[in-house]
Amino acid sequence: NAGVMQNPRHLVRRRGQEARLRCSPMKGHSHVYWYRQLPEEGLKFMVYLQKENIIDESGMPKERFSAEFPKEGPSILRIQQVVRGDSAAYFCASSPLPTTNEKLFFGSGTQLSVL
Amino acid sequence: QQQVKQSPQSLIVQKGGISIINCAYENTAFDYFPWYQQFPGKGPALLIAIRPDVSEKKEGRFTISFNKSAKQFSLHIMDSQPGDSATYFCAATPSYNQGGKLIFGQGTELSVKP
Numbered sequence: 001n002a003g004v005m006q007n008p009r010h011l012v013r014r015r016g017q018e019a020r021l022r023c024s025p026m027k028g029h030s031h032v033y034w035y036r037q038l039p040e041e042g043l044k045f046m047v048y049l050q051k052e053n054i055i056d057e058s059g060m061p062k063e064r065f066s067a068e069f070p071k072e073g074p075s076i077l078r079i080q081q082v083v084r085g086d087s088a089a090y091f092c093a094s095s096p097l098p099t100t101n102e103k104l105f106f107g108s109g110t111q112l113s114v115l
Numbered sequence: 116q117q118q119v120k121q122s123p124q125s126l127i128v129q130k131g132g133i134s135i136i137n138c139a140y141e142n143t144a145f146d147y148f149p150w151y152q153q154f155p156g157k158g159p160a161l162l163i164a165i166r167p168d169v170s171e172k173k174e175g176r177f178t179i180s181f182n183k184s185a186k187q188f189s190l191h192i193m194d195s196q197p198g199d200s201a202t203y204f205c206a207a208t209p210s211y212n213q214g215g216k217l218i219f220g221q222g223t224e225l226s227v228k229p
Contacts, residue, residue, distance in 0.1 A: 042219035043159065
């Protein structure tokens with residue numbers, strides 16, 4: 001059973017470009033969470049999605065950021081017109097149920113570097 | 116009130132020693148307190164977790180101590196090994212949150228010297 005798969009592992013973008021980060025949850029998991037980790041900081045919650053629904057986006061910046069989890073395919077975190085401050089590690093986690101904390105599994109992350 | 120404060124930021128321990136990492140919180144609604152271990156280039160992995168109905172939980176060399184009145188909890192790593200060298204994050208969440216919405220501490224970089 002493969003774990004949470006994130007790609008790409010590393011992504012380099014120039015200021016103003018778009019970044020697309022993909023996350024495939026563990027098999028049987030239909031709940032996906034995105035977190036951002038800035039250098040020397042803890043992880044910060046961004047958004048919680050179920051298939052075709054955004055459940056909680058309270059941690060998502062209001063502009064330039066969007067997320068989706070379509071019926072088929074991976075969850076996508078999209079950052080438009082990237083700025084240097086977007087440089088961070090972005091982690092995706094998945095769980096089979098929303099209330100089972102012990103079943104939350106993280107991917108290895110995407111390191112976004114904005115030049 | 117939604118913060119979790121973690122200390123120390125970094126910790127160096129000799130092999131065989133005890134590593135102690137502390138966390139404090141303000142929100143009395145928090146009722147799930149996990150610790151995550153993260154190796155370089157990897158995502159966090161759940162190490163051990165506790166709920167406020169107990170004051171201590173032990174799994175192998177790892178123990179969580181929980182002080183509800185002080186709103187503090189700590190991770191103790193007994194007989195620390197070089198393989199324990201990693202970044203450790205405490206986290207917390209209230210039961211009304213969705214299961215995966217955790218509030219993390221700032222992290223502690225642990226280095227165990229042989």
